[in-house]
Amino acid sequence: MIDDRDRKILDLLQLDCSIPVTELADRVALSVSACSRRIQKLEESGYIARRIAVLDRERIGVPTTVYALVKTAHHADDWIEEFRRAVVDIAEIVEAHRLTGHYDYILKIVLPRVEHYDVVYRRLVKRVELFDVSAAISMETLKSGSALPVDYLR
Structure with missing residues (x-):
């Protein structure tokens, strides 16, 4: 308890x-x-999944964040697994989420500069076929972190 x-x-x-x-x-x-x-x-009991060091993105050289919104015409299990492997293999993609609504996936990509997005984009589309990708550049981080609210624990 x-x-x-x-x-x-x-x-x-x-x-x-x-x-x-x-x-x-x-x-x-x-x-x-x-x-x-x-x-x-x-x-x-699994409440603590792991302990990690949070690195300073500026010092590491990846201060830029791009969110890529992905649409696909494929929804078969084999395509999803291929997409998952491609996303995992690209280090700059630090988060990937399957969505409801207009887009199928959102990818959080960290980069040294905006121009590097094309390098990541090309690596991704070389691995999997995508219907549409729309990117948004983060202008300012208002809140960032990985801390979860603990008030809901019973």
Whole structure:
């Protein structure tokens, strides 16, 4: 059963997973050993999927974001799997979602500059046939992050 301390632990780890267990334990009013056991339990039960380092996109050299909206005339399982493999193999495509509505997929692509989008586009269409691709360039990031709300945990 998830309680308020577990929620607080998850919330704090999302902000900085390198926080020392001693500091984390202090912030959630637990002993170090009890806090450590709770973290282990949260990992084992799948609430913590993995711990990662979030890189600075400017320093890494990919400050530009392009969203590609994709339409396809193909919906067979083999085409979808081929599309999935193509998307996974292109490192600049950092997110891909299947959609409802007018477009079938949206791809979040990070690039060194806008002009590099054509390189990624050509690599993608060389691998899979697409009906239509429309791209939108992000002008400004208003909110970015991977932290999830923990208030819904029961």
